[in-house]
Amino acid sequence: xxxxxxxxxxxxxxxxxxxxxxxxxxxxxxxxxxxxxxxxxxxxxxxxxxxxxxxxxxxxxxxxxxxxxxxxxxxxxxxxxxxxxxxxxxxxxxxxxxxxxxxxxxxxxxxxxxxxxxxxxxxxxxxxxxxxxxxxxxxxxxxxxxxxxxxxxxxxxxxxxxxxxxxxxxxxxxxxxxxxxxxxxxxxxxxxxxxxxxxxxxxxxxxxxxxxxxxxxxxxxxxxx
Amino acid sequence: xxxxxxxxxxxxxxxxxxxxxxxxxxxxxxxxxxxxxxxxxxxxxxxxxxxxxxxxxxxxxxxxxxxxxxxxxxxxxxxxxxxxxxxxxxxxxxxxxxxxxxxxxxxxxxxxxxxxxxxxxxxxxxxxxxxxxxxxxxxxxxxxxxxxxxxxxxxxxxxxxxxxxxxxxxxxxxxxxxxxxxxxxxxxxxxxxxxxxxxxxxxxxxxxxxxxxxxxxxxxxxxxxxxxxxxxxxxxxxxxxx
Amino acid sequence: xxxxxxxxxxxxxxxxxxxxxxxxxxxxxxxxxxxxxxxxxxxxxxxxxxxxxxxxxxxxxxxxxxxxxxxxxxxxxxxxxxxxxxxxxxxxxxxxxxxxxxxxxxxxxxxxxxxxxxxxxxxxxxxxxxxxxxxxxxxxxxxxxxxxxxxxxxxxxxxxxxxxxxxxxxxxxxxxxxxxxxxxxxxxxxxxxxxxxxxxxxxxxxxxxxxxxxxxxxxxxxxxxxxxxxxxxxxxxxxxxxxxxxxxxxxxxxxxxxxxxxxxxxxxxxxxxxxxxxxxxxxx
Numbered sequence: 001x002x003x004x005x006x007x008x009x010x011x012x013x014x015x016x017x018x019x020x021x022x023x024x025x026x027x028x029x030x031x032x033x034x035x036x037x038x039x040x041x042x043x044x045x046x047x048x049x050x051x052x053x054x055x056x057x058x059x060x061x062x063x064x065x066x067x068x069x070x071x072x073x074x075x076x077x078x079x080x081x082x083x084x085x086x087x088x089x090x091x092x093x094x095x096x097x098x099x100x101x102x103x104x105x106x107x108x109x110x111x112x113x114x115x116x117x118x119x120x121x122x123x124x125x126x127x128x129x130x131x132x133x134x135x136x137x138x139x140x141x142x143x144x145x146x147x148x149x150x151x152x153x154x155x156x157x158x159x160x161x162x163x164x165x166x167x168x169x170x171x172x173x174x175x176x177x178x179x180x181x182x183x184x185x186x187x188x189x190x191x192x193x194x195x196x197x198x199x200x201x202x203x204x205x206x207x208x209x210x211x212x213x214x215x216x217x218x219x220x221x222x223x224x225x
Numbered sequence: 226x227x228x229x230x231x232x233x234x235x236x237x238x239x240x241x242x243x244x245x246x247x248x249x250x251x252x253x254x255x256x257x258x259x260x261x262x263x264x265x266x267x268x269x270x271x272x273x274x275x276x277x278x279x280x281x282x283x284x285x286x287x288x289x290x291x292x293x294x295x296x297x298x299x300x301x302x303x304x305x306x307x308x309x310x311x312x313x314x315x316x317x318x319x320x321x322x323x324x325x326x327x328x329x330x331x332x333x334x335x336x337x338x339x340x341x342x343x344x345x346x347x348x349x350x351x352x353x354x355x356x357x358x359x360x361x362x363x364x365x366x367x368x369x370x371x372x373x374x375x376x377x378x379x380x381x382x383x384x385x386x387x388x389x390x391x392x393x394x395x396x397x398x399x400x401x402x403x404x405x406x407x408x409x410x411x412x413x414x415x416x417x418x419x420x421x422x423x424x425x426x427x428x429x430x431x432x433x434x435x436x437x438x439x440x441x442x443x444x445x446x447x448x449x450x451x452x453x454x455x456x457x458x459x460x461x462x463x464x465x466x467x
Numbered sequence: 468x469x470x471x472x473x474x475x476x477x478x479x480x481x482x483x484x485x486x487x488x489x490x491x492x493x494x495x496x497x498x499x500x501x502x503x504x505x506x507x508x509x510x511x512x513x514x515x516x517x518x519x520x521x522x523x524x525x526x527x528x529x530x531x532x533x534x535x536x537x538x539x540x541x542x543x544x545x546x547x548x549x550x551x552x553x554x555x556x557x558x559x560x561x562x563x564x565x566x567x568x569x570x571x572x573x574x575x576x577x578x579x580x581x582x583x584x585x586x587x588x589x590x591x592x593x594x595x596x597x598x599x600x601x602x603x604x605x606x607x608x609x610x611x612x613x614x615x616x617x618x619x620x621x622x623x624x625x626x627x628x629x630x631x632x633x634x635x636x637x638x639x640x641x642x643x644x645x646x647x648x649x650x651x652x653x654x655x656x657x658x659x660x661x662x663x664x665x666x667x668x669x670x671x672x673x674x675x676x677x678x679x680x681x682x683x684x685x686x687x688x689x690x691x692x693x694x695x696x697x698x699x700x701x702x703x704x705x706x707x708x709x710x711x712x713x714x715x716x717x718x719x720x721x722x723x724x725x726x727x728x729x730x731x732x733x734x735x736x737x738x739x740x741x742x743x744x745x746x747x748x749x750x751x
Contacts, residue, residue, distance in 0.1 A: 006311075063432070064428060066431075067385075067389070067427060067428040067431035067432060068389075068424045068427055068428055069389040069390070069391075069392040069393075069403070069427055070389075071392040071393055071395075071403060072392055072403060072406075072420055072423050072424050072427060073424070075403075075407070075410075075416065075420050076416075076417070076420035076421060076424060079410065079416035079417075079420065080410075080416045080417035080418075080419075080420045080421065081417065083416055083417060084416075084417035161296075162295075162296035162297070163296070165296040165298040165299055166298055166393065168298075169396065176298065176299065176302075180302075183306075189302075189306045189307045189310055190303075190307040190308065190310050190311040192307075193299065193302055193303040193306065193307035194303065194307060196299055196303075197295050197299050197300065197303050200294065200295055200296055200299055201290075201291060201294035201295050202294075203294075204293075204294040204295075204296075205290055205294045208293075208294070277576075278573065346596075346598075348594055348596050348598040349598055349600065351544070351549050351594065351598060352592075352594060352598035352599070352600070352657070353600075354549050354583075354587065355547060355549055355587055355591075355592040355594075355661075356587065356588065356611070356612040356616060356660065356661070356664065357583075357584035357585070357586075357587040357588030357612060357616040357664065358584065358611070358612065358615055358616060359580070359581070359584055359615075360580060362615050366600075366611060366615070367600055370602045371600075371601065371602055374602075
C-alpha cells in the first residue's frame with residue numbers, strides 16, 4: 001500500500017471557490033427553509049381546520065412528501081416537471097423548491113406538534129376569562145407553543161442543510177460541486193472531501209448546539225404550570 | 226425538443242418495469258442490510274456512551290456527533306472516492322454504500338437506544354440490583370427488554386429514513402431504484418414518468434414499512450398472560466406504577 | 468423477642484487487606500445483625516444524610532418516621548448499597564462494607580461489584596413504587612432472583628416462587644403480568660420477590676404510600692405477619708398508627724439526622740420539640 005501524502009495545500013489554493021460554494025449551500029438552504037416554513041404553516045393550518053376535507057388533503061400531502069426521497073423530488077422537479085410542462089426552473093430554484101416542499105412537510109408536523117403539546121386547559125382558561133378564540137390562541141397558546149417549535153424548527157433546518165448537499169448533482173455550484181470539480185483537476189479527492197465533511201460537521205454541530213442553547217434559554221424558569 | 230407528449234407515457238414505464246423493480250429490490254436490500262448493521266453498531270455505541278469508562282464515553286460521543294453531523298452525500302463520496310484513493314483500496318460499490326448507510330444511521334440509532342435505556346424508570350434498576358442481580362444481569366433481564374419496547378417506533382422511523390437515503394447511493398453507481406429511473410429517463414427521454422414512478426414506489430415502500438412498525442408497536446405493548454387473556458396498553462412507554 | 472445479650476466475644480482476624488479492598492475481615496461476635504456506622508451521603512452539594520448510626524438486633528422491627536426529605540429512603544438504599552454511603556460503613560452479619568471506587572483500577576472495581584450481590588440478596592427491599600418488572604409475569608418476577616443470584620435450577624426456583632406467591636395470597640395470579648394486577652397485588656409480588664431469596668433483613672420503603680387507601684391495610688397485614696414470624700425489619704412509613712403498634716423501636720429522622728430513637732412509648736411521650744411537632748402534625 002502506498003503511503004498517501006496528505007497535503008492541505010490544495011485546500012489553501014482553492015479556498016475562495018470553496019467558500020463561494022459554501023455560501024451557495026447556505027443560500028439555498030435558507031431559501032428552502034423560508035419556503036418550508038410557509039408551506040408547513042399552510043399545511044398545519046389545514047391539518048387543524050374544522051373541515052374534514054381540508055384535514056384529509058393536508059394529511060395526504062404531508063404523508064406523500066415525507067415518504068419521497070429529496071433526491072427523487074429534486075429530479076422530478078428539475079427534469080420531469082420542466083420537460084413535461086415546459087416550465088424553466090434554474091437549478092438553484094429547483095433545489096430550493098424541493099427543499100421547501102420536503103421541509104414543509106416536516107415543518108407542518110412541527111407546528112402541529114407544538115400546538116398540540118399545549119394543554120387544552122390553557123385554551124379553556126383563556127376563553128373562560130373572556131378572550132376570543134383568536135386572541136386566546138395568539139396571546140396564550142402561541143407563545144408557549146413557540147418554545148417547543150423553535151428548537152424543532154432548527155432541527156428541520158439542519159436536515160435541509162444536509163439535504164442541500166445533493167443539489168450539486170443537478171449543477172448548482174455548491175461546495176460539493178466545487179470540491180468535485182477541483183478534485184478532477186488536482187487529483188486530491190481525499191483532502192477536498194475531508195475538508196467538505198469537516199466544514200459540514202462543524203456547521204451542523206454548531207447549529208444543533210445553538211438550538212440546544214436556545215431551547216434551554218426558552219425554558220428558563222418556566223415549568224409546566 | 227420534446228415530441229408531442231401524452232400526459233403520461235404509461236407504456237414507457239411498463240416496458241421498463243423489470244429494470245425498475247430490480248432497482249427497487251436493490252434499494253430495499255441495501256436499506257435493510259444497512260439498518261441491521263446500524264442497529265448492531267448503534268447498540269454497541271450506546272452502551273459505550275453509558276459506560277463508566279471515560280474513554281469509551283468520549284469515543285462514543287464523538288462517534289455520534291460525527292455521524293449525525295455529516296450529510297450522507299458527503300460521507301459517501303468521501304468513503305467511495307476519497308478514502309479509496311487515500312488508502313488505495315477498491316471497495317465494490319454496493320458494500321460501500323451499505324456500509325456508509327449503516328455508519329450514518331448507527332449514529333442516530335445510538336442516541337435513540339441511549340434515550341430508550343435511560344427512559345426505563347430508575348426504580349427498575351434499583352429493584353433489580355436490590356435483588357442482588359449483577360449489573361450485567363440487570364441490563365440484560367430488566368433494562369434492555371423494557372428499553373426494547375420503547376425504541377421500536379424511532380428505530381422503525383430510522384429504517385424508513387434509510388429507505389429514502391438509499392436513493393443517494395445512485396451517485397456511486399449502485400443500481401438501485403433511483404439510478405435505474407435515471408437511466409431509463411435518459412434513455413427513453415421520459416424523466417417525468419420515471420421519476421414519478423420512482424416516487425410512487427418509494428411512497429409505497431415507506432407506507433408499507435410504517436404500517437409494519439405500527440403493528441410491531443401494538444404487538445409489543447400488549448401483554449398476553451398465559452391464561453389467554455390479553456390487555457391493551459395505550460402507550461408504548463412501559464411504566465410500572467399503577 | 469430479642470436475643471439474649473450474650474457475653475460479647477470478639478474474635479479479630481485482620482485478613483489480607485488489599486489496597487482499597489472493601490472487605491475488612493474483622494469477624495466480630497456481636498449481637499447486632501446490622502450496624503450502620505457514621506454513614507453520610509451527599510448528592511451534589513446537598514447533604515442528604517449526616518453521620519447516621521443505627522444498630523439492629525435480630526428479630527427487631529424498627530420503624531423510621533419523619534418528614535419528606537429527611538433522608539429515610541436514602542438511608543435504606545445505603546444499607547443495601549444501591550446508593551452506597553459516601554462515608555461510614557455498614558456491618559452486616561459480621562462483614563464490613565464500605566464504598567469503594569477506584570478511578571483507574573477497573574479490575575478492583577469489578578471485584579467490588581461482584582461482592583455486592585451477596586450482600587443484597589441477604590437483604591430484601593420493597594419499594595414505594597413497587598418496581599415489579601412489567602415485562603415478566605408475577606412468577607417470573609419472583610423466580611429471576613433465585614435463578615440468577617442463587618443459581619438455582621428453573622424448576623426448583625419455580626417451586627419456591629409458587630409457594631412465596633401463595634403465602635402472599637396470589638396463588639391464582641402467578642402467570643399474570645403486572646399490568647393486570649392492582650397496586651396492592653403488585654406490591655405483594657414485590658414482597659414475594661424479596662422474600663423468595665430468604666433474606667435476613669427486610670427493608671420497606673414507604674410501601675403503602677402509592678396505594679389506594681383500601682389496599683393499604685392488606686399490605687400492612689403482610690408486614691405484621693412477617694414481624695410475627697420474627698423477621699428483622701426496617702420500615703420507613705407514614706402510617707403512624709401501624710408504626711406505633713408494630714415497632715419495637717421508633718426512629719425519628721429529620722434533615723438527614725437521627726433526632727431521636729426509642730420504644731413507641733418513649734417516643735410518644737417525648738420531650739424533644741422537633742419530634743413533638745412532627746407527631747402532632749401527623750397524629751391529628
